[in-house]
Each structure stands twice: as structure tokens, then as C-alpha cells.
Amino acid sequence: MAETTTTIVFAIYDGVTQLDFTGPHQVLARMPGTKLRVASARGGTIDADGLHFAGLERLADIAACDVLIVPGGMGTSAAMGDEAFMDEIRRLAAGASYVTSVCTGSLILGAAGLLKGRRAACHWASRDLLAHFGATPDPARVVRDGNVITGGGVTAGIDFALTLAAEIAGAEAAQAIQLMLEYAPAPPFDAGTPQTAPAEVRARVERLTARSAADRQEAVKAAAARL
Amino acid sequence: MAETTTTIVFAIYDGVTQLDFTGPHQVLARMPGTKLRVASARGGTIDADGLHFAGLERLADIAACDVLIVPGGMGTSAAMGDEAFMDEIRRLAAGASYVTSVCTGSLILGAAGLLKGRRAACHWASRDLLAHFGATPDPARVVRDGNVITGGGVTAGIDFALTLAAEIAGAEAAQAIQLMLEYAPAPPFDAGTPQTAPAEVRARVERLTARSAADRQEAVKAAAARL
Numbered sequence: 267m268a269e270t271t272t273t274i275v276f277a278i279y280d281g282v283t284q285l286d287f288t289g290p291h292q293v294l295a296r297m298p299g300t301k302l303r304v305a306s307a308r309g310g311t312i313d314a315d316g317l318h319f320a321g322l323e324r325l326a327d328i329a330a331c332d333v334l335i336v337p338g339g340m341g342t343s344a345a346m347g348d349e350a351f352m353d354e355i356r357r358l359a360a361g362a363s364y365v366t367s368v369c370t371g372s373l374i375l376g377a378a379g380l381l382k383g384r385r386a387a388c389h390w391a392s393r394d395l396l397a398h399f400g401a402t403p404d405p406a407r408v409v410r411d412g413n414v415i416t417g418g419g420v421t422a423g424i425d426f427a428l429t430l431a432a433e434i435a436g437a438e439a440a441q442a443i444q445l446m447l448e449y450a451p452a453p454p455f456d457a458g459t460p461q462t463a464p465a466e467v468r469a470r471v472e473r474l475t476a477r478s479a480a481d482r483q484e485a486v487k488a489a490a491a492r493l
Numbered sequence: 494m495a496e497t498t499t500t501i502v503f504a505i506y507d508g509v510t511q512l513d514f515t516g517p518h519q520v521l522a523r524m525p526g527t528k529l530r531v532a533s534a535r536g537g538t539i540d541a542d543g544l545h546f547a548g549l550e551r552l553a554d555i556a557a558c559d560v561l562i563v564p565g566g567m568g569t570s571a572a573m574g575d576e577a578f579m580d581e582i583r584r585l586a587a588g589a590s591y592v593t594s595v596c597t598g599s600l601i602l603g604a605a606g607l608l609k610g611r612r613a614a615c616h617w618a619s620r621d622l623l624a625h626f627g628a629t630p631d632p633a634r635v636v637r638d639g640n641v642i643t644g645g646g647v648t649a650g651i652d653f654a655l656t657l658a659a660e661i662a663g664a665e666a667a668q669a670i671q672l673m674l675e676y677a678p679a680p681p682f683d684a685g686t687p688q689t690a691p692a693e694v695r696a697r698v699e700r701l702t703a704r705s706a707a708d709r710q711e712a713v714k715a716a717a718a719r720l
Contacts, residue, residue, distance in 0.1 A: 283519070284515055284518070284519060285515060285516060285519035285674065288511055288512060288515040288516075288519075288544070289512060289515075289516070291511070291542070291544065292510070292511060292512035292515075292542065292647070293542075295542040295543060297524065302543055304543075304544065309670045311547060311548075315518070315519065315522040316518075316522060316529055316531075317515070317518065317531065317546060317548070318546065318547040318548040319544060319545065319546070320538060320545040320546070320547035321545040321547075322549075362595055363501070369675075379512070383690050387676060390675055407679045408679075408681070418675050419673075419674065419675025420519070420673075420674040420675055421651065421674050421675060421676040421677075421678060422675055423679070424648065424680075425678065425680055425681060427680050428680060428682065429681050431679060432682075436494070437682065438691075438693065438694055438697065440681070440682065441694040442684075442690065442694050442697045442698050442701070443692060444680060444682055444684045444685050445684050445685060445687065445690045445694055445695065445698050446646075446647075446692075446698055446701075446702070447512070447646065447647040447648050447683055447685075448596075448616060448617055448646025448647055448648060448649055448686065449644050449647070449648040449678075449680055449685040450634070450648075450680075450683075450685030450686045450689065451648065451651070451676075451678035451680065451685075452634045452635075452649075452652050453651075453652055453655060453671060453677075453678065454635070454652060454655050454656050454659060454667070455655065455659075455667065455668045455671055456677075457668035457669075457671045457672050458671050458672060458674075458675055458676040458677030458678075459672070459675065459677045460672065462677065463668060463671075463672045464665075464668065465531035466665065466669040467665055467669050467672055468672065469667045470665065471669050471672050471673055474669070474673075475673070478634075485656065
């Protein structure tokens with residue numbers, strides 16, 4: 267086998283949903299011949315749901331990468347409006363073999379102009395917003411369109427990362443990671459999608475997230491207008 | 494509803510498998526009326542698979558908690574031999590309503606003398622070691638025995654945390670979290686357990702982990718001898 271190293275960059279920001287990237291990071295950290303770099307616009311520390319991720323690189327200090335991964339979260343709206351961050355997303359995506367996202371990270375790819383004419387996944391509650399960027403929302407858990415691979419909401423990042431690992435390192439390597447992480451999920455409820463969740467559960471979530479959903483819609487429209 | 498706050502402490506250490514606690518942390522961060530505290534023996538920063546978790550509290554500075562969660566990882570062996578850490582595990586467990594673990598975190602509970610006569614889960618590759626601590630290894634993904642709730646390897650932490658959320662906040666709250674995190678898993682392979690993984694995949698994992706498995710067995714025997 268060739269002695270190549272795959273460089274994977276996680277581009278994060280304040281208000282990222284940490285599991286959007288810690289899930290894929292755990293999967294890809296076990297992939298042979300891989301260098302993971304976690305970076306933000308300004309480096310240093312990022313706060314996410316009470317966890318503090320320190321020692322981050324600056325995106326501008328990363329010359330290039332093979333895979334760019336953009337996670338989602340409540341901070342997506344602000345990130346789309348951060349021109350320094352968005353410039354780095356565009357620059358790194360231009361040289362990457364794979365341009366990828368998890369959850370509402372696909373809105374950031376869209377706001378960067380990277381999803382025109384592409385099918386893409388997103389968190390179910392924000393998926394339709396992809397159309398503002400000329401993308402076709404796809405309800406699949408992991409969506410591939412050319413060199414763009416996108417995952418659905420939050421926990422879809424684990425399925426996304428195993429798919430990416432199989433693509434880069436082969437099915438056996440991906441399966442070995444799955445076994446090491448004992449990924450044989452057994453959710454205690456079947457409430458992971460709006461189609462399977464009880465109506466009162468969906469109503470509760472829509473009530474809890476109404477304000478952030480409205481903010482996100484405004485941010486997406488503003489970002490789309492700048493494209 | 495009563496205005497109570499559930500305090501949940503994650504007790505972490507160098508070499509923890511980050512998804513063992515970032516998965517449950519993401520789930521429980523969305524639970525109403527919950528305060529999450531992440532702490533280590535000495536506070537500060539913990540490194541895990543290239544991620545740096547900063548701003549940690551010192552376990553000794555936490556007077557008490559309702560739920561103690563101990564994740565697993567490569568660092569489990571060293572943690573079992575860290576008397577300052579183990580003393581804090583014993584102290585916090587003594588006052589907790591729920592004593593819990595994910596992955597090889599159950600070995601730490603066992604080494605603290607907390608699993609005698611109990612059924613418990615663990616990562617599949619280390620599960621049998623629980624017997625050294627007088628526990629009964631249980632292959633279920635989430636195991637409850639009295640106030641001890643344990644999860645299997647790494648990703649089982651998400652199923653564990655949803656089970657815990659249902660126990661504390663009710664099924665509807667847990668289902669709302671599941672929907673927010675779009676937890677409708679769809680692994681690209683069926684290789685998450687030694688029973689379902691192809692033989693060559695299992696052989697590959699056993700080869701990759703042979704040395705750490707041997708180290709862990711020695712550490713467990715030494716810890717059991719101290720009980």
C-alpha cells in the first residue's frame with residue numbers, strides 16, 4: 267500500500283453542536299494513515315454546549331486538506347455571516363478531494379456557493395432551506411453527489427463518517443472501526459425522525475426550536491442574497 | 494412540575510475515548526432541568542484522541558451529584574491505578590442516585606468496588622474482565638441493576654443516555670432529544686458486534702488491540718487484588 271496520509275480538517279465555530287464533529291472525529295481517528303486537524307477562524311478555544319475545545323488551529327494556517335468537514339449547530343447562522351470563516355471554507359473546499367458536512371453544516375456549504383445544483387442532506391428541521399442555495403434537499407441519512415458528501419442531523423455524522431472511511435480506506439477498515447466503536451445502535455425509542463416520532467414529541471421539538479428556526483431562516487435568506 | 498435540578502458529573506481522565514462521554518453529554522445537555530459538570534482528578538485540560546477538553550473542574554471540588562457517569566477508553570488502565578481519581582469516584586458514587594458508566598468505564602466502577610454482585614455492560618472486548626470485580630458481565634447494550642446503569646462500547650453511550658433521560662425526565666422528553674439529534678441510526682455495515690462482523694474484520698481488530706487488551710487485563714487483575 268502507498269504511504270499516503272489523508273488530511274482531514276474539521277472547520278468548527280462557536281455554537282457548533284459538538285456531537286456533529288466529535289462523532290465523525292472518533293470514527294476517523296481510527297482510520298489508518300489519517301491526520302485530523304480541528305480548526306476555527308481564529309483558533310484557540312471553542313465553546314459548545316458547555317464543553318470547551320482548546321488548542322484549535324487557525325483555518326488560515328492550514329495550507330490544504332484532502333477532506334473538509336463542516337459540522338452544524340445553533341452557531342450555523344452566525345458562521346454563515348462570518349466572512350473570514352466563509353472565505354476559509356471556500357479556499358479549503360477548492361483544493362479538497364471531498365467537501366463534506368454534517369447536520370446544518372450543509373447550510374454553510376450552501377452559503378459558500380458549494381452546493382449549486384447538488385443534492386445534499388441536512389438536519390430534518392432545516393433541510394428545506396437548502397433550496398435557497400440552489401441545492402436539492404435529500405432526506406437520506408448520508409448523501410453523495412460527486413465529491414460532496416453530506417450527513418443528516420447530528421448523529422448522522424457517525425453513519426457519514428463510516429461511509430467516508432469506507433470510501434477512503436476500504437470497507438474492511440471501516441467495518442473494523444465500527445466494531446471497535448461497538449456501533450450496533452439500539453435506540454430505546456423510535457423517535458429519531460419527524461415521521462416516526464409521536465405527534466406530541468414533534469410538536470414539543472418544534473415549540474422548543476421555533477425561535478432558532480426563524481433566526482436560521484433569516485440568516486439563510488441573507489446568505490443566499492450575498493451569493 | 495417541581496423546580497429541581499439534576500446534577501450530572503462526567504468523571505474523565507487522560508486517554509478517555511471522547512465519544513464515550515461526548516455522546517451522552519450531547520444527549521443530556523438537552524434534558525430539561527439538568528446541570529452538567531465535566532471533571533477530572535486534577536482539573537484543567539484532558540487530551541483524548543487529539544482533542545483537548547479544557548476548563549475541566551476538579552472532582553474534589555464537586556460536593557455531590559445526582560448522576561455519576563464514568564466513560565471508558567485506553568486510559569482506563571491508568572485511571573484504575575490513580576488512587577486520587579478512584580477515591581473521588583467512590584465518594585461521588587456514595588451520594589449519587591445513579592452510578593453509571595459507558596464502555597470500559599464499568600471496569601473503573603468495578604475497581605472502585607461498586608459492582609460486586611451486579612450485572613453490568615462493558616465494551617465487548619473487555620466485558621469478561623468484569624468478573625474479576627465480582628460483577629456479572631451482561632452483553633446487553635444498556636444494563637440496569639438497581640441504581641447502576643451501564644452501557645456497552647463507545648457508541649452505546651448514546652443509547653445509554655437516552656435510557657437515562659427517560660428514567661429521569663420521562664419518555665416524552667427523551668424522545669424529543671432523540672428527534673432533535675435525529676437519532677435514527679443507519680450504519681452502512683452490520684459490523685458493530687463480534688457476532689455480526691466478518692471474521693476477517695474481527696481478526697483485524699483483535700490484532701490491532703492485542704497489546705492494549707493484555708495491558709488492560711494486567712491492570713484489572715492488579716485493581717481486583719487491591720479490593
